[in-house]
Amino acid sequence: MRGEGGEYRTRYEEASPCSYRILPQIRLEPILLNRARELNPKGLKHSTDVISVIETSDKVIVTVQNKDGPREDWEADYVLGADGGRMMADQLGIAWEGSIKSGYLYPLGPFPSDPDIEEWYFGCAMLPDDPQRFDTDAMVSRIRKTLELPDLKIELRSVSHWYVGSIVAEHFRSKGGKVFLIGDAAHRIPPWGALGMNTGVQDAFNLIWKLAFTLRGAWKPPNSLLDTYEEERRPIAKGVAYSSLFNLRSHGDAMDRAIGVSPNQSIEENQSAMDAFFDKEHPDYQKKQLDVQGAQTVLDGEFCALGTEMGWFYPSVDTKNEGKSSRHDGQIREDDEFDNIYYHPSTIPGHHLPHLWLQRGNITISSRDLLQPQHFLLLANSPVKWNFLEDFHIPYRFEHIDSSNGWKVSEGAWKELFPAGENGAVLVRPDGIIACRGNPDDYGLLSGIWV
Incomplete structure (x- = not known):
């Protein structure tokens, strides 16, 4: 968050x-x-490099090179490629889509800060007079120059070169179906918006339980569940990649323009523009302040975008198209665009289980705390269970709300979010996504969806 x-x-x-x-x-x-x-x-395994990944009809062979030993071949039913986009997608013949461009002082702790041991990350774009590659001396010089602190004492830990990439793999799964791409191996997202790691964790959260259910034989037929990974995750990755690239461009298009600075102006001109922003006596001070406030609204998409962070959902799970009439409870705006700024809680299939504070006795937890990786969660208005779930081979645990011996909603709009009726309930996947909702009489609710 x-x-x-x-x-x-x-x-x-x-x-x-x-x-x-x-x-x-x-x-x-x-x-x-x-x-x-x-x-x-x-x-x-540390100090071990993956040399190749070969997919056969019944297994995957991973060849690795140990630093102080021979090459080895490992066999697996499935492989997750989480190599940061270094080789896996290319080796599988999966193309990339999107934009790539060349790439701030950021505290790394420890917290609270101690000037004697604090660490910082410094990132910069390449300037025309910079060397093609930075060595330690060149980077130290660049940091001092940028910060205008020529005598700053710096202990440089490491130097790396990177490129701002807003690209997404064409597929998240190999042709043979046994190798999956997750994280940066599937999408390279610019840091503007800080959602790169979030999106990678979401990939794993989406895929791991599906693999576990499949390998345990808890899902029939096996591939029907694994087939949903790319269908669900790739559109989300594309949306975040676009949003992050938009945030990057907004820095120049919105904030720099509001202040009046530009890489096409001289140092003196940019300094004069900055002075006008900070000098209350300057005739342009008030206008620049208003312009910057307007730019901050634009940049909310980077610094306060709950819709992007939590409002994303999987349309393919909404098989009955329940979200159409309400525009997914407001997450889709009237202009048919996704609401990036505001999060609209919803129990429409495909959305996240909303957070509500629940209380039973002296215990207070979040509705999200009821989730378990090995089970679906049946969250109901009454103790009546959906006994037919066993017919679909779905392991689940049962919890009920606002009834005798059930959880009480201490805060939140349970009745506004959850299905109406005494026996209304929602079935939640292990990754917190609403699978379906209805009542125990809806025997056909799962038919054709899960098996």
Whole structure:
């Protein structure tokens, strides 16, 4: 979650039980690594490169090169390509679609800041007089020049070259169906909007439970579930890639224009424009302040875009087209465009299970806390169960709301969001997506959808 402070706080608190935290990638990765070690201590291989991935009729052969050992061939039923877009898509013959362009001082912690040990990330676009490749000395010089601190003491940890890419793989699954692309291997999204990692995590969240159900034999026929991965995730990735590229361009098109700076102007002209923005005595001060406020509204798509963050949904899950009449409860605007700024909670199939605070006895949890990776969740208005779910081989757990011995809604609009009637209920996938909604008499609700 981003941008939840100040005037946006209430909006974010209503949407999610989670609060905002700054956690740069170099701080997050050790946490993920430690958790992975707990779950599978023998399954992590370091200093090991994947040389090739070959798909046969019944398996996938992954050839790896160990740093201090021979090459090995590993066999798998399925492979997830999460290599950051370095080789997997190209090796599978999957093309890329979109735009690529060449690529700020950002705190990396620790928090609270300590000037003696604080770390920063510095990113910059290439200038005409820059070398084609930065070595350590050239980058230190560039940082000092940009910050106008010629004597700044810098300990440079690493230098890397990257390109701002707004591209999405043509397919998220190999022709043979056994290799899947996730994360940056499937889409390279510019950092403007900070949704690249979010989108990659969403890929994994969407795919992992489907693979688990398939491998356990809990879904028939097996491929019917895996077939939904690309259908659901690729449109989302394309939308986020477009939105991030739009945010990037908005910096120049909106904010730079409002302030009056431009790469085509001299340093003196840009400095004069900046002075006018900060100098209350300058005749252009008031106009520039208003222009910048207007530009900030445009940039809400980057810094406060709950619609983009949480309002995205999978249209293909809405097999009965329930969202058409309400424009998916407002997530689609009257002009038929997606509402990027505002999140509209909904239980229409394909949408996320909305966050509501639930209470039973002295326990208070979010409705999202009821989700479990190994089960579907049947969330109902009464203790009446959908017993026919067993006929469709769907493992599920049952919870009921606002009835005897059930969860009570302490805050939130349960009756506005959930199906009407005493026996109304929603069936939620392990990834938190509404699968369908209705009542126990709708035996045909799942027929033709899941099997």
